[in-house]
Amino acid sequence: MSQTSSGGITLRELPLPVRLVLTTFLMSVGLGYFWGMAQIHFKHSSGGEPLPGIKDLVGRFSGVPWPKIEKDESLAVVPAERPQIDPNAPKVPGVKIKSIIADRCAVCHGNGGEKDDVPLEKYVDLEKVFVKTSNYPKGQFHFVINGNRTKFNKDAMKQAFFEKSDDWKDQLKALGKETLEKQREAELKSVVDWIDAGAPEATYDADAFPLPDPVVGKIITPKYATPAPQLPKNAEKAVPKKVDPFKEAKSKQLSINSLTQSTHAHLLSFAMLWTLTGLVFAYSSYPTFVKCVLSPIVLIAQVADISCWWLARLEGVGPYFAMVIMGTGAIVGLGLGLQIVLSLFNMYSYKGKMVLFVIMLVGLVGFGLVATKVVIPQLEEEKKTAEARS
Numbered sequence: 001m002s003q004t005s006s007g008g009i010t011l012r013e014l015p016l017p018v019r020l021v022l023t024t025f026l027m028s029v030g031l032g033y034f035w036g037m038a039q040i041h042f043k044h045s046s047g048g049e050p051l052p053g054i055k056d057l058v059g060r061f062s063g064v065p066w067p068k069i070e071k072d073e074s075l076a077v078v079p080a081e082r083p084q085i086d087p088n089a090p091k092v093p094g095v096k097i098k099s100i101i102a103d104r105c106a107v108c109h110g111n112g113g114e115k116d117d118v119p120l121e122k123y124v125d126l127e128k129v130f131v132k133t134s135n136y137p138k139g140q141f142h143f144v145i146n147g148n149r150t151k152f153n154k155d156a157m158k159q160a161f162f163e164k165s166d167d168w169k170d171q172l173k174a175l176g177k178e179t180l181e182k183q184r185e186a187e188l189k190s191v192v193d194w195i196d197a198g199a200p201e202a203t204y205d206a207d208a209f210p211l212p213d214p215v216v217g218k219i220i221t222p223k224y225a226t227p228a229p230q231l232p233k234n235a236e237k238a239v240p241k242k243v244d245p246f247k248e249a250k251s252k253q254l255s256i257n258s259l260t261q262s263t264h265a266h267l268l269s270f271a272m273l274w275t276l277t278g279l280v281f282a283y284s285s286y287p288t289f290v291k292c293v294l295s296p297i298v299l300i301a302q303v304a305d306i307s308c309w310w311l312a313r314l315e316g317v318g319p320y321f322a323m324v325i326m327g328t329g330a331i332v333g334l335g336l337g338l339q340i341v342l343s344l345f346n347m348y349s350y351k352g353k354m355v356l357f358v359i360m361l362v363g364l365v366g367f368g369l370v371a372t373k374v375v376i377p378q379l380e381e382e383k384k385t386a387e388a389r390s
């Protein structure tokens with residue numbers, strides 16, 4: 001039984017306690033891998049799909065649209081065409097948009113704030129969350145401030161105007177709930193109106209935006225009310241309205257910073273894990289050829305996978321490397337699955353195999369339950385949200 005290539009010892013011959021440790025180890029790695037898949041789903045795949053498709057991967061890693069399109073210059077934003085304000089134009093009731101965003105958003109989305117990785121301190125920062133994409137037809141900023149008031153997460157920032165604002169408690173005492181709510185609703189409306197008007201940069205710089213609805217100026221928090229020079233009549237037209245697929249893809253691309261973080265964390269832990277699962281399999285009693293292929297392949301595919309994350313950033317050929325990620329990812333998953341299952345069954349005699357079989361059956365049933373009760377409804381929910389946005 002033990003004509004092997006691994007120095008005489010095979011898994012089957014190990015003392016029972018050692019085999020039990022290895023068994024629990026392999027099973028935990030298997031479970032961990034499923035959680036890894038869930039993580040990839042939330043990080044990279046677009047609404048409603050279990051795992052990222054080619055378009056998601058190319059956007060995430062290469063930052064360009066897919067299928068390939070030519071750059072259309074007409075989509076580029078021409079700054080000179082942005083509406084300018086004439087300081088001598090007649091003044092109407094207006095609002096200090098820049099101050100509102102500074103107080104309501106940049107406190108967290110700014111230097112030292114709890115979410116300073118997405119800064120909202122300057123107009124250039126804001127432009128990134130104004131980009132209209134298929135997920136956010138009016139831009140992400142517009143989307144989050146119109147989100148659910150009962151939640152506070154990456155899809156709902158409305159509370160920033162209310163409960164999450166610095167001065168909420170003090171003002172509640174001073175003004176009472178009804179007045180305060182009205183003031184804050186007016187702040188929110190003025191920002192929405194500003195974005196709907198194309199978020200003219202000049203009115204941000206001047207901290208004076210002429211309100212389309214003057215009533216808002218009467219009820220808004222007094223410190224944000226200001227007279228503002230009227231905008232030129234054609235202001236609306238000058239603002240680009242089209243979705244620029246290049247900007248959209250670029251806005252999804254992982255930053256060098258997070259990619260570096262991912263690379264170092266993944267490379268170190270995978271090197272460790274896949275070496276161990278590979279070693280366990282290497283001590284099985286399968287033919288040497290099978291062991292020589294299957295033992296190292298997971299780690300090799302993993303390193304290729306991570307290399308492609310970086311190669312995908314190359315100009316021109318990048319997207320093809322992004323596609324390779326699908327293949328390398330599949331090899332890792334398949335290879336690991338085989339290593340685990342084959343090693344486990346190689347470790348025990350007839351009785352142990354039966355026990356393993358029962359455990360796996362239970363695991364499979366459990367997985368089926370989770371899939372029907374949690375995963376599938378979650379995916380359907382995401383599909384609905386994705387559809388509602390477009």
Ligand code: HEC
Binds near residue numbers: 114145153
């Ligand atoms: C009290 C702190 C705080 C305030 C105030 C705040 N945010 Fe946030 N914001 C956060 C946190 C924390 C997250 C991450 C939430 C998560 O991932 O669940 C976030 C996430 C976001 C995101 C999503 C970022 C991403 O990762 O895609 C946007 C867009 C956003 N906020 C916009 C705003 C806007 C606009 C305002 C002002 C109206 C605002 N936020 C006010 C803390 C804040």
